Amino acid sequence: MTLDQLPEIAPQEKKSPLNQTQLERSQGLDFDLAIVGGGIVGLTLACALKDSGLRVALIEAQSPEQTAARRQAYAMSLLSGRIFEGIGVWPQISPHITHFQRVRLSDADYPKEVVFRPEDLKTKAVYYGAEHGVLITALQNCVRQCKSVSYLCPAQLIEVDYQPQAVQLKVQMAGQERTLRAQLMVAADGARSRIRQQAGIGSMGWKYWQSCITAVLKPEKSHLDTAYERFWPDGPFAILPLPGNRCQIVWTVPHAKAEAILALPREEFLAQLSHNYGAQMGALTLVGEPRLFKVQLMQSNCYVQPRLALMGDAAHCCHPVGGQGLNMGIRDAAALSQVLQASFARGEDIGDLRALKRYERWRRRENWLVLGFTDFLNRCFSNTFLPLVIVRRLGIHILQVALPIKRLMLRLMTGLFGRTPNLARHSVEP
Ligand SMILES: Cc1cc2nc3c(=O)[nH]c(=O)nc-3n(C[C@H](O)[C@H](O)[C@H](O)COP(=O)(O)OP(=O)(O)OC[C@H]3O[C@@H](n4cnc5c(N)ncnc54)[C@H](O)[C@@H]3O)c2cc1C
Structure with missing residues (x-):
């Protein structure tokens, strides 16, 4: 898609007719929301919103082939599998993973x-064990079939202007520049998120x-x-x-x-x-x-500002022990899609801080737990201090025999703790 084509392709098709408030809000806007970053997390949000009636722009700097070519595999949680099932991409993923x-x-x-x-x-x-290419290709195919999502790729966000009623994004694509207006911008632009930095959102954490x-x-x-x-x-x-x-x-x-x-x-x-x-x-x-x-371990001081929400590595990063980073991002996407759909159904402004705070309250606390858990695991085991060695080896014995404690740890690792996003509720895959 080129930027010239946008007005025709920018989806006006809604599953249900817009009410008066929604119509007024849409006036003069190209999209309801713009997601910057078409990695797995950004794509998951776009796919999760495919039937919401919201008009979505997904802006990714690299070509689809480049993003799919990353040679990385992830330990993927049961909850992420259920979210993909809720989105409808599980049949494309399941046969190609362990x-x-x-x-x-x-x-x-x-x-x-x-x-x-x-x-x-x-x-x-x-x-599950899933390769980057398998996940991203299934999500890209889903987005391409979705009329309410404009997949701008390769296209780069070069400037943002936050206004009281909208956010204005200057986007460069195939040598052209174009300004898009939306109610909300979602940053899924990775750990070195320029959007987070330019918005002045600080973070805490450390490099390992x-x-x-x-x-x-x-x-x-x-x-x-x-x-x-x-x-x-x-x-x-x-x-x-x-x-x-x-x-x-x-x-x-x-x-x-x-x-x-x-x-x-x-x-x-x-x-x-x-x-x-x-x-x-x-x-x-x-x-x-x-x-x-x-x-590194990194947690943003906040996940939302008026007209902006952060998710995935743009919001938090953790040590790879226990394979949690991407899984947290997929869960962010499912939670944010749920919050946005509820706000939209109530006729609220989806870029308003009060609406966005529901997402932050939900996800920031849960992510702290996972960040703390991965940090504890790494520090406790990367250590030769004898009393600690004795305690953790005792812990291994206890975990192996005490099923309730083992189950608790397993639920934490596999995402089956905390609030379950609606997308993951109707899974047939246990
Ligand atoms: C060694 C290692 C092992 C790991 N193993 C696991 C594991 O087993 N399980 C797990 O859950 N997690 C794991 N992780 C973490 C996981 O890799 C990350 O959490 C995940 O890749 C983050 O995805 P994301 O979509 O948020 O960001 P990214 O994958 O970084 O995607 C960001 C996207 O934004 C685009 N972008 C950036 N700026 C712009 C712009 N201005 N305009 C347009 N597009 C832009 C980029 O091109 C990119 O495609 C591991 C990490 C490491 C380092």
Whole structure:
């Protein structure tokens, strides 16, 4: 789509006729809301609003092919699966991801471990392993079929002007500039969100002393849909099973060590990695080049301002331990879509601070819990202080035998705690 085409394509089709207040609000606006950032989180919100009657612009700087080409895989929670099912994209996703049958949590080479199984929650899987390309392609296809969403891609937001009744966005697409007006702008533009910074929204948090190395491997033996989270003194080491009997590792070590490991000849790299990986899947072959990520904990001081809402990594970031970051963003999108639809149905201004505060109250508190949990896990286990080692190994014994505590932890990790968004309520996938 080009910017010239917008007036014809900008959807006027509404599922239900607009009431008088809604009509007055729409006058002179190109869209009801503009989402900036067409990563998984931005796309999830656009898809979640497809039948809402709201006119949505989705603005993504990279081409669809570029956004889909990111080589990353995620541990995806049961709740995220249910949200995707509520949106209607689950049939496109489910056959191309792994459904974990075991998650094994252990402390370095201590022989005892905690094993999480689907039976613990009476579900069919404990978690999922999904590649970025699979998720984003399903969501992009959904958005393309949706008449109420204008997918502007590649298009870049270059300037914003917040006004009392609207937000004005200057967008560049195929060498043209165009100004769009909407009631609300949603920032899903990632961890280095320029929108958050330019709006003067501060944040709290810290950069970790560790970096993460990710790599995809092909083991000799079957991974049996089993994921591992092994805590070594340097940091957690996760193994995510992927389709085609591949596994992605997320290997956390202090910065200098991470760079040194990455610079090793590939045979030595594999030898060091195999020590943390364990011998359970036989010999390992590297598929593609390993990559390095810096990690941080960040929580925005607020998620909303008049005419602006933040979500996903633009609002918060966490340590990759436990695979929570993207799952929090998907849940933000489901919550925000619910709040916006309720405001719209009541004839309220969806960019008004009072309406947006409902989203912030819902999600900011829940996200604190997850940020705190991931930070606790990382600090408690990346540690050789003897009394702490004794306590956490005792904790492993207790978790393995005390089912209610194990279930509680599992519910927290899989997103089955807190307020469930409506989109996830009618899932047939347990
Ligand atoms: C090593 C590692 C492992 C991880 N593993 C997991 C895991 O197992 N499970 C999990 O849940 N999470 C995991 N995460 C976290 C996860 O990667 C992020 O939380 C998630 O990718 C954030 O998605 P997002 O859509 O918010 O942001 P992004 O994916 O960063 O998307 C932002 C989009 O905005 C676009 N954009 C930016 N500025 C503009 C602009 N001005 N105009 C238009 N478009 C713009 C960008 O092009 C981009 O496409 C991991 C993170 C790391 C570092």
